[in-house]
Each structure stands twice: as C-alpha cells, then as structure tokens.
Amino acid sequence: MSNNAEFDYLKQLIQYRLQTYFNKNTITVEPKLPSLKEWELHVPIIIKDAQLSDIEKTIIILALSPHFDSGFLDTIIQDELSSNGDFPKLGGVRGKNFRGFLPTGETAMFLLGGNSLQKRRGIQEIFDTDHFFAKKRILWLEEAPEGEPKMSGKIVFSQEYVELFLLGKVSRPAFSMKFPAQVIETEMNWDDLVLNGETLSQIQELQTWISHGNTLLNEWGMYKKLKPGYRALFHGPPGTGKTLTATLLGKYTGKDVYKIDLSMVVSKFIGETEKNLANLLAKAEKTENILFFDEADALFGKRTNVRDAHDKYANQEVSYLLQRIESYKGLVILASNLKSNIDDAFVRRFQSIIHFPLPKFSERLAIWKKAFPSKIRFHSDVDLTLIAQRYELSGAEIMNIVQYACLCSLKANKKTIYQTDIINGVQREFQKGGRVMR
Known part of the structure; x- marks a missing residue:
C-alpha cells in the first residue's frame, strides 16, 4: 500500500470514520495528522x-490519493465495507477513463465532518470560490449536474x-486547444543581438525585474x-x-517563454476568447513564465465605436483581456x-514601452559582421561597410541574405562568399x- 506518513494517516482516518459510523459502541481514537515536515510528498x-488547518491539509492528501495510487481508496473502502454493501454517505464517483474511486465534496464532509453540522459547513466553505485553494487554482469542486447537491462534485x-x-x-504544458502556446528557444546569446543603446538599456531593466521582482x-x-507582474510593449x-529579445530574456533568467498562437485564442463565438485566454493564463501563472503575444494587434487592438451589439461585445472583450493580463x-x-x-487602455498600463527601430548604419554593419559563419572566407570584392551603408535592412532581412549567399557558395562547392551573391540576396529582400x- 503506502509507506508515506500522510497516506498512512488518510488510511487510518477512513478506517476510523467507517468503524465509528457502523460500530457506534466501539471506542477508537481519531488518528493525528503528521506535520508537514513528516510528509514524504x-x-x-x-x-x-x-x-x-489540519482539515485543509487532509483535503489535499485526499484529493492527491488517486494520483498517488489508483487503487488506494478502493482497497481501504472495500475492506471496511465488505459486509455493509454500498455506502452513499461516503460519496465518490468513477471517472471516464479512471475506474478507481474519485473523492467528492461529500467524501471530505463525511471523513472530516462526520455528523457535525458545524464541521460540515466549514468544509463546504473550503470549496468556496473565495478560498485560498480556488484563488490559487490548487483544487476545487467540479460542477455537479444541475439539480444535484454541490458537494456531490x-x-x-x-x-x-x-x-x-x-x-x-512542473512539466511544460503541451500545446493544445486548452493551452495554445509553444515554448520558443534559441542557441543565440546576448552578444549575437545588435540593438541600439536605448533599447538595450530598457531590456536590461526587464531582466532586472524578472530577477528581482519577487524581492521588491x-x-x-x-x-x-x-500590481503583480510586469507588462511590456x-x-x-x-x-x-x-x-x-523575448527568447533571450527567458534564456538568461531561467524562464520558459511561451509564444501565444493568437489564431487559437481569438474566437468569433461570444465568450470563447475570454475562456481561451483564462485557461491559458491559469496554466501559465503556476510558474510565472514569460508570455509573448506576437502581432498582438489581433487581440489587444483599439476598441471601436459602438454601432451594434457585436461592437459592444467586442469592447467588453477587450476590457476583460485588459483586466486579466493585469x-x-x-x-x-x-x-x-x-x-x-494597440488600445490606449493597454498602453497606459505598460510598465515599459520599448521601441525596436530599424538598425542604423553602425548597427547594420555589426549585424553583417556577426552573421556569416566563421568557416567561410570573403572574396576580395566583398565590402560589408559599403553594403551596410547603402541598404537599409532589418536584422531578419540581413540573416535571410546571409543564408542565400551561403547556399550559393555551397551549391558551387566553395567556402567563399562573393559580393554578387550578397547583392542578389539584397535584391530578393527588396x-x-x-x-x-x-
């Protein structure tokens, strides 16, 4: 069965409650919950x-027991109820895939409240939406079918x-409809990123917050x-x-960076966008990782003038998103x-608004020099200074050109980069x- 002090306690509690219920004349001592220091979890x-409280801690152990050992509760209950048949007062349900005993609110009330109305009320309050468990999304009661008692969930x-x-x-959440986000990673380092001084300074402020925000x-x-968290545009x-930049912030602060798939978050159906975002944030905030909304205009764009019910709802949707992100x-x-x-209501609530302009000449030249592989050589006609000065390109465009020029060299079975290939690559980007x- 179990050598864990906490689950041994739960076994003894179940046995104690069933024995005292069916054998009211039997004198037994209620088991004592071990301290957290004794838990093996x-x-x-x-x-x-x-x-x-001890009751709250016991509910944690009860809720964890099917995840710890699928037959744990069934074995104990069957041993105690072998001569008593079914016992509805104990509650419990069976899952769709999981065939073992799953505890319900009724199970908690019976084990921890017995026949005490006051204790049973206190246990119901533990499952209220304003309790610590619900607020922190640790555990909660599944909604019972309409017309059935709440505690049967x-x-x-x-x-x-x-x-x-x-x-x-905690393992990384898998990409799905319930979690439409993927971790983005890079082999690059801060030295590989070329930004102007002002932008870089603001990025360093973000890095400081990630490292020291909880201390503050x-x-x-x-x-x-x-307000909790930090919002940057x-x-x-x-x-x-x-x-x-977002990826490097995660890499150097030990945080996963989740790039949100907005096509799976934004829905044409009323209420679905809020639901999708709420699910995503509830999962992500357990570890307080970095959320990256690329092309965020689709989700956080300006609110419209109200012309019809759809516009009114769209504006309500943006207001909800604002509150949830905050x-x-x-x-x-x-x-x-x-x-x-971006909607003005969002802009006012950003702690940082960071501009990423097109690189200037000196920055373009630095990108060109860093971009090519170390194993190649340049033909004598290559003039990176002239190219950087003449053509205004973004860093991503420069990398596309470098890839094109390198492929041209590989095709020719050479390790030499030619000016002609670079210029042809520039023309393709334009x-x-x-x-x-x-």
Whole structure:
C-alpha cells in the first residue's frame, strides 16, 4: 500500500470514520495528522507558507490519493465495507477513463465532518470560490449536474500542483486547444543581438525585474502598492529583434517563454476568447513564465465605436483581456509593428514601452559582421561597410541574405562568399517587400 506518513494517516482516518459510523459502541481514537515536515510528498512553498488547518491539509492528501495510487481508496473502502454493501454517505464517483474511486465534496464532509453540522459547513466553505485553494487554482469542486447537491462534485486537483507534490517540479504544458502556446528557444546569446543603446538599456531593466521582482513585492513589502507582474510593449518594424529579445530574456533568467498562437485564442463565438485566454493564463501563472503575444494587434487592438451589439461585445472583450493580463504575476510581452495599433487602455498600463527601430548604419554593419559563419572566407570584392551603408535592412532581412549567399557558395562547392551573391540576396529582400533597389 503506502509507506508515506500522510497516506498512512488518510488510511487510518477512513478506517476510523467507517468503524465509528457502523460500530457506534466501539471506542477508537481519531488518528493525528503528521506535520508537514513528516510528509514524504514534495510540499510546495506556497502550501508551507499558507498556514493551513489540519482539515485543509487532509483535503489535499485526499484529493492527491488517486494520483498517488489508483487503487488506494478502493482497497481501504472495500475492506471496511465488505459486509455493509454500498455506502452513499461516503460519496465518490468513477471517472471516464479512471475506474478507481474519485473523492467528492461529500467524501471530505463525511471523513472530516462526520455528523457535525458545524464541521460540515466549514468544509463546504473550503470549496468556496473565495478560498485560498480556488484563488490559487490548487483544487476545487467540479460542477455537479444541475439539480444535484454541490458537494456531490468530484474534487479536482490542478495537474500542475499534482506534479509539484509528487515530482517536485512542473512539466511544460503541451500545446493544445486548452493551452495554445509553444515554448520558443534559441542557441543565440546576448552578444549575437545588435540593438541600439536605448533599447538595450530598457531590456536590461526587464531582466532586472524578472530577477528581482519577487524581492521588491514580497521582501520589500511593495505588494500593497504595486500590481503583480510586469507588462511590456515591444513595437517596431518586422525583423528588428522583438521575438529574439523575448527568447533571450527567458534564456538568461531561467524562464520558459511561451509564444501565444493568437489564431487559437481569438474566437468569433461570444465568450470563447475570454475562456481561451483564462485557461491559458491559469496554466501559465503556476510558474510565472514569460508570455509573448506576437502581432498582438489581433487581440489587444483599439476598441471601436459602438454601432451594434457585436461592437459592444467586442469592447467588453477587450476590457476583460485588459483586466486579466493585469492580474498575471509574470512578465507579459506584447509585440506589434505599430504602437498606435494597440488600445490606449493597454498602453497606459505598460510598465515599459520599448521601441525596436530599424538598425542604423553602425548597427547594420555589426549585424553583417556577426552573421556569416566563421568557416567561410570573403572574396576580395566583398565590402560589408559599403553594403551596410547603402541598404537599409532589418536584422531578419540581413540573416535571410546571409543564408542565400551561403547556399550559393555551397551549391558551387566553395567556402567563399562573393559580393554578387550578397547583392542578389539584397535584391530578393527588396522585391519581397515591394521596394525598389537603388
């Protein structure tokens, strides 16, 4: 069965409650909950700091038990009820895939409240929406079918907290309709990123917040005066380093960076966009990772003048998004080509608005010099200074040209880069953007 002190306690509690119920004349002693220090589960800091009651701690163990051992509850209950048949007072349900006993609110009330009306009321309050468990999305009651008692809903334990308790860490959420975001990573370093001095200085401020934000809010007591989390707007032309900067911020602060797939968040159906975003944020904020909304205009664009019911709802949707993003405890980065496309209500609430302009001559030259592989050599006709001076290109466009020129060399079975191939690559980029090359 189990050698864990906490689950041994739960087994004894179930046996105690069933024996005292069916054998009222039997004198038994109610088992004592072991202290958190005796638990073999990985108890998260948030639980240690919460100063929970013994009843609240027991509900955690009860809710975790099916995840710990699928047959744990069934074995104990069947041993005790072998001569008593079914026992509705104990509650419990069976899942769709999971065939074991899943505890419900009724299970918690019976085990911890017995026949005491006062205790049973107290347990119901633990499952209220304003309780610590619900606010932190640790555990809650699944909504019961209409017309059935609220406490008949099964106890749902957040998968993230299940992993924290059982494994001591949270695995990355898988990309799905419920979590339309993917981790973005890079092999590049800060030295590979070329930005102007002002932009770089503002990025360093973001890095400082990620590293020291919790100290500011909690140890310095600023949580009463400042809102949780940090919101930044990256704006500027495509290819100027917005996505790479977000990725590097995560790489150098130990945070995952989730790039949101807006096509899966934004829905034409009323209420679905809010629901999609709420699901996404609820999962992401367990670890306070970085959320990156690329082309954020689609989700956070300007509100319209109200002409019909659809416009009114769209404006309500934007207001909801604003409130939800403000409550996120981690870093949220919105990226847009134009700052003017973002709704003013969002702009006022950004702690940082960072401009990513097209690189100047000196910056373009630095990008050109860093971009080519170290194994190649340049033909004598290559003049990167002239190219950088003559052609205004973004960093992403320069990388496209470098790739084209390198492929031309590989095709010719050479390790030499020629000016002609670079110029042809420049021309291709200008044509893609509908620009005239001079």
